[in-house]
Amino acid sequence: MAVVTGLIAMVTPETKREGASMWTFARMHAEMYGPELEAWNQQQTDPSRRVNLSLIGVQAMEQRMMSAFLAGLPSADLIEAERRNAARAFAGPLESVGFLDLTPYIERDGLMNKVNKASFLPWSKDGRIFGLPHDVHPMMMAYRADIVEAAGIDVNEIETWDDFERVMRLLLYKPDGTRRTDRYLLNMWETQIDLIEAVLLQAGGGVIDASGVPVIDSEVNARTISRIAMWTSGPEPIAAEVSFWDATGHQLMRDGFVIATFAPDWMCNYWRKEVPQLAGKMKLMPMPAWEKGGRRTSVWGGTMLGIPKTAQDPEKLWEIAKHLYLSRELAHELYTKSDIVTPVREFWSDDIYDQPDPFFMGQPKGRMYINLAPDVPDRFSSPFGAIALARTQGAVSQLCAYARDVKPQREEDLLPKAREFLAAAQRDAMRHVNRNVFFAARDSSEQSSDAAAEVTR
Amino acid sequence: MILPDRSRSVFPWLLLAPFLILVALFTITPLFGAAVLSTQQTFGPGTTRFVGLSNFKNVLADPLFWTAFKNTLIFTLGSVLVQLPLALMFAMLLNQPGVRARSFFRLVLFSPVLVGVVYVAMIFFVLFQKRTGLVNQLLHGIFPSWDIGFAWLDQYIMVALILATLWQYMGFNMVYFLAALQNVPKELDEAARIDGASWWKRFRHVTLPAITPVGSFVVLLSIIGSVQVFELPYLLLQGSTGVDNKGLTIVGYLYQTGFQSGDLGYASAIGWTIAIVLAACAVLQRMLSGRTEQQRGVKRATRGGDA
Numbered sequence: 001m002a003v004v005t006g007l008i009a010m011v012t013p014e015t016k017r018e019g020a021s022m023w024t025f026a027r028m029h030a031e032m033y034g035p036e037l038e039a040w041n042q043q044q045t046d047p048s049r050r051v052n053l054s055l056i057g058v059q060a061m062e063q064r065m066m067s068a069f070l071a072g073l074p075s076a077d078l079i080e081a082e083r084r085n086a087a088r089a090f091a092g093p094l095e096s097v098g099f100l101d102l103t104p105y106i107e108r109d110g111l112m113n114k115v116n117k118a119s120f121l122p123w124s125k126d127g128r129i130f131g132l133p134h135d136v137h138p139m140m141m142a143y144r145a146d147i148v149e150a151a152g153i154d155v156n157e158i159e160t161w162d163d164f165e166r167v168m169r170l171l172l173y174k175p176d177g178t179r180r181t182d183r184y185l186l187n188m189w190e191t192q193i194d195l196i197e198a199v200l201l202q203a204g205g206g207v208i209d210a211s212g213v214p215v216i217d218s219e220v221n222a223r224t225i226s227r228i229a230m231w232t233s234g235p236e237p238i239a240a241e242v243s244f245w246d247a248t249g250h251q252l253m254r255d256g257f258v259i260a261t262f263a264p265d266w267m268c269n270y271w272r273k274e275v276p277q278l279a280g281k282m283k284l285m286p287m288p289a290w291e292k293g294g295r296r297t298s299v300w301g302g303t304m305l306g307i308p309k310t311a312q313d314p315e316k317l318w319e320i321a322k323h324l325y326l327s328r329e330l331a332h333e334l335y336t337k338s339d340i341v342t343p344v345r346e347f348w349s350d351d352i353y354d355q356p357d358p359f360f361m362g363q364p365k366g367r368m369y370i371n372l373a374p375d376v377p378d379r380f381s382s383p384f385g386a387i388a389l390a391r392t393q394g395a396v397s398q399l400c401a402y403a404r405d406v407k408p409q410r411e412e413d414l415l416p417k418a419r420e421f422l423a424a425a426q427r428d429a430m431r432h433v434n435r436n437v438f439f440a441a442r443d444s445s446e447q448s449s450d451a452a453a454e455v456t457r
Numbered sequence: 458m459i460l461p462d463r464s465r466s467v468f469p470w471l472l473l474a475p476f477l478i479l480v481a482l483f484t485i486t487p488l489f490g491a492a493v494l495s496t497q498q499t500f501g502p503g504t505t506r507f508v509g510l511s512n513f514k515n516v517l518a519d520p521l522f523w524t525a526f527k528n529t530l531i532f533t534l535g536s537v538l539v540q541l542p543l544a545l546m547f548a549m550l551l552n553q554p555g556v557r558a559r560s561f562f563r564l565v566l567f568s569p570v571l572v573g574v575v576y577v578a579m580i581f582f583v584l585f586q587k588r589t590g591l592v593n594q595l596l597h598g599i600f601p602s603w604d605i606g607f608a609w610l611d612q613y614i615m616v617a618l619i620l621a622t623l624w625q626y627m628g629f630n631m632v633y634f635l636a637a638l639q640n641v642p643k644e645l646d647e648a649a650r651i652d653g654a655s656w657w658k659r660f661r662h663v664t665l666p667a668i669t670p671v672g673s674f675v676v677l678l679s680i681i682g683s684v685q686v687f688e689l690p691y692l693l694l695q696g697s698t699g700v701d702n703k704g705l706t707i708v709g710y711l712y713q714t715g716f717q718s719g720d721l722g723y724a725s726a727i728g729w730t731i732a733i734v735l736a737a738c739a740v741l742q743r744m745l746s747g748r749t750e751q752q753r754g755v756k757r758a759t760r761g762g763d764a
Contacts, residue, residue: 002483070501070719091719092500191611191700240606241587248589386717390698397701428520435515437498437506 019050020077030055069098077311083302091383099130099306119343131304138372142263145283164288187261189241201377202298212382217426226414233400269339297372391425495725512726525710533683535619548634566628578692585609614704637671
């Protein structure tokens with residue numbers, strides 16, 4: 001069978017459509033780009049400047065992209081990749097990254113000052129930028145305003161996580177003082193690594209430093225995961241799991257099983273479509289900070305547009321990429337159709353972001369996200385990012401299991417164990433770093449840290 | 458037609474050629490390719506550096522590999538020690554004379570194997586959900602103190618995996634045992650019965666020796682299948698390795714390093730380590746079944762001498 005199909009594939013002529021090919025993984029993006037690209041194609045007198053868009057499942061796209069990159073074969077001319085998928089392309093040595101280095105184009109067109117700088121970081125490696133950022137994805141807390149306000153709680157009293165726990169706690173109890181089993185304050189659980197990462201970043205921690213090396217065992221991470229363990233597994237847990245992606249989770253959201261949940265801008269659109277029953281019941285507020293005056297936001301997710309090295313005529317493709325990601329019309333459409341805030345800072349003052357959103361009880365949602373966008377924490381790409389996150393999640397799970405066993409009264413009781421588990425996770429992650437000959441070679445040139453700092457500047 | 462001597466020596470090779478070419482292309486070549494790769498650190502096939510045996514050294518010192526090994530061992534033991542006795546039990550029940558609708562029950566028990574692993578994973582993913590899963594709902598219904606939020610897929614993923622595999626493959630192994638049981642000489646069993654042997658003695662001294670060759674083959678198949686388990690945990694845990702890597706298996710770790718981290722060299726070293734473990738199991742199985750055969754031969758010879 002393999003021989004026969006191989007022969008058929010060999011003799012079948014390749015059908016090549018005129019113009020550039022573009023892959024995207026998100027239906028929402030494809031729906032948005034479709035009419036825009038149609039208009040663009042109609043304007044082009046040169047057929048080679050037209051763009052053919054394909055919507056491909058995220059995993060299929062990752063496999064096709066990576067197979068092409070690793071084998072040095074052509075793929076699409078433009079690839080829109082999600083953070084986790086794109087990260088795989090940055091895992092090897094700099095010269096083996098399959099995307100074209102866009103740094104000269106970005107510098108030439110002055111985009112470093114135009115686009116939110118933190119948005120470049122996930123697509124950067126050793127100071128070189130390989131993708132045009134699609135978004136910022138600031139994070140807020142979405143809460144069940146109908147329940148909170150009915151209980152007479154004023155969320156303006158909440159500035160820190162301590163405030164959050166103190167002010168919201170009364171929602172956990174019935175009028176007779178007994179603990180409710182059908183309500184928690186926070187949607188958070190020990191295996192949700194995206195949320196754990198977001199919370200660590202918000203607290204000023206994180207798992208990867210600017211040079212791409214794991215920094216799992218920092219004191220701030222130890223303190224943060226101790227709090228997470230208290231929330232989810234302490235003697236009086238305030239957090240529970242409500243899956244974002246399935247019907248069970250949606251039902252629990254409707255039931256008010258959790259009061260507050262982490263909400264990056266893109267999540268608003270997801271709820272709007274998947275749980276419309278929540279319309280008019282939820283409001284947004286900045287995330288509580290870890291200390292007074294601290295950061296009130298974090299970040300989750302991200303998408304970039306890259307040009308594979310094998311693509312023909314990068315200049316032409318760069319023009320298309322800029323049109324899709326940096327034009328005002330598409331930035332507005334991005335917000336109206338998907339609730340996502342553009343990374344182009346000069347559009348942030350546009351009126352469209354001030355419009356009240358009925359889903360969130362008339363709040364000017366766009367403006368609220370934009371106010372937080374400059375504070376979004378930096379995230380650095382690294383070949384060890386996935387390993388570091390997995391090990392950190394393992395440490396969180398170990399700490400949660402420990403908390404369930406010992407039933408600590410205070411977060412501080414968990415700190416020694418948190419340090420111990422994180423140190424073990426760090427050692428394990430460093431074993432991967434130390435055995436990676438490509439990284440060692442790069443590290444010896446001592447470029448990485450300075451280069452990452454360069455992008456941040 | 459009588460073939461000339463020369464043709465007679467070439468003809469069998471011609472018949473074997475398609476098989477040999479395919480095996481050489483798709484089995485032997487990748488095997489040697491993986492051996493070469495296991496001495497390199499790679500980022501895809503294009504970027505490689507020779508690292509000697511350090512991949513193997515790292516694999517053996519890698520706590521995650523040992524976690525995966527331990528998990529796989531638990532799964533293998535669970536599968537073999539739970540699934541096979543149950544398969545044998547059902548085979549014996551169906552082999553009883555006078556069982557009605559034997560074919561129907563055989564089909565019912567065998568049918569889960571016809572369902573793909575993806576479907577099994579989807580079914581068990583729903584069954585083992587925390588609050589809404591049927592397993593927790595049922596247990597909570599029977600035992601009100603049962604925690605409806607019991608995290609099967611977090612803390613007890615191996616139990617969930619063993620149960621899912623049991624459901625899927627028990628009937629498959631039962632068919633092997635049933636075939637073996639139907640070949641047990643009836644006269645031996647009858648003779649033992651007439652001599653007043655109990656059920657257990659007849660099973661121990663007549664049935665079990667007769668089905669041992671098939672039994673050891675089924676054990677070997679189960680061990681190989683269990684060591685290679687990948688799809689079920691991958692799907693049940695939705696691509697993750699579970700809480701504290703409780704769902705990480707050896708092949709899962711191989712996939713993670715080879716296809717997610719792009720280090721095909723390290724993945725090849727893991728692959729070769731699995732191959733060596735499996736080969737050791739096969740040799741052990743051959744030795745054990747060889748010894749059993751030998752013992753039986755000695756017993757037969759002794760009895761013959763006595764006579």
